Amino acid sequence: MSERLPRKVLVTQRFFDAESLVYLRANGCEVELVPLADGQADGDLSEDQLQALLADADAWIVGHAWVTGSLLARLPRLQAIARRGVGYERVDLAAVRASGKVATIAVGGNDASVADHALAMMLALGRRLGDSKARMINGDWTIALGGDLYGKTVGVIGLGRIGRGVVKRLSGFDVRVLACSRTPDWDYGREAGVRFVELDTLLAESDYVTLHMPLNDETRLLIDAAALSRMKPGAMLINTARGGLVDDRALLEALLDGVIAGAGLDVFLSETDGSYRTTTEALLALPNVVATPHSGASTHEGLQRTNLIAAQCVVAVLDGENPPAHCVIADGRRGQGGL
The missing domain is CATH 3.40.50.720 (NAD(P)-binding Rossmann-like Domain)
Known part of the structure; x- marks a missing residue:
């Protein structure tokens, strides 16, 4: 079996746990955790900031940032967008499909x-x-x-x-x-x-x-x-x-x-x-x-579960496989489905 080339995964969320990091690295991924200032979320980052961070990323584990068509068009290398959560009103599903990428959510984790x-x-x-x-x-x-x-x-x-x-x-x-x-x-x-x-x-x-x-x-x-x-x-x-x-x-x-x-x-x-x-x-x-500050899903255990689900979805996409169907919200790969 040939050695797998490293794939870069960018994480723009706090509280990404060690177990999920180990899982990604064991599956040939290099992981970059974006440092956010106190009180800052990835939804506060501009499209230009996100584009600069994601320019050489193969996958993105995202929280509340807007995933727009204009942003995706600037990221030809990006293959997977995995939301660490279940809401996806900030994700342009049509743009994900049109760009040939895959977007997932962490169903069941929180x-x-x-x-x-x-x-x-x-x-x-x-x-x-x-x-x-x-x-x-x-x-x-x-x-x-x-x-x-x-x-x-x-x-x-x-x-x-x-x-x-x-x-x-x-x-x-x-x-x-x-x-x-x-x-x-x-x-x-x-x-x-x-x-x-x-x-x-x-x-x-x-x-x-x-x-x-x-x-x-x-x-x-x-x-x-x-x-x-x-x-x-x-x-x-x-x-x-x-x-x-x-x-x-x-x-x-x-x-x-x-x-x-x-x-x-x-x-x-x-x-x-x-x-x-x-x-x-x-x-x-x-x-x-x-x-409370939109923290209902934010327990140690809940975030560990959603982190790992997001990581598993990323690895599946980068391996050319299908993430769990109930986690897929848009799949733009040829011949694939999606919601």
Whole structure:
């Protein structure tokens, strides 16, 4: 067997673990980890910066950078683009196919991490953990009464891998679970004790509403002022999916006016639209908002899983083989498929 020539893999994400590095190097890859400044993500890099970094790369393990047609046209050597995550609204799939390249996502790697995060937000909101700590720091040890998750009604919008993970975790809390899905799986519903309902019914009856769907033209701003007005006054909204699913300005007004009782937010519209920055800051200042910096998938274990899946997809493409079909979002190689 002839010795394999080194293939260069560029990683523009933090927290790339040793096991995934070992895997890539054992499969004939030279790996370059791009150093990012504190608070910087690869989505902050300009197209010119990305082109300079990727000029001699055969594969790219990417986080939140925009993968555009104009960028791909400047990178003839690049063969594989592997997202360390599952969302791909920033990837131009048509351009990937037209350029003969392959784009993949890390399906299954962070499902458990995000499902855990959604439950953590429900519990933190219900028991007023953030508000209580802030009061104590200011010397106020008065008990802030919260509420149980036990016995409540939870509405799950989107029943993919993460949504089902949330349902599984909720089984220990003796809750009533409602679900809204484009394609209801009635057998699953019977087995898991989930009642499928229309969106309006879910919003009207749920004490907690948690979002678990992709961002696309159909779901963009799904939770707007009208949807928020249909929720219970004491309800909580959880968004660990995508910022564009919720109209953050309408959410801020709903929280200030008492239309709903609280929100747990891991994602924000300001991540992609700077005009919402002041809205995000106002949301963060509210005592009935629990917030994290798009970190729902970012656990040691979750990132190790997604790193390795991305690495395995890269090696498969560079070896001229097919990555797992459920990870492929675009495949421009002759005779190949893709979503």
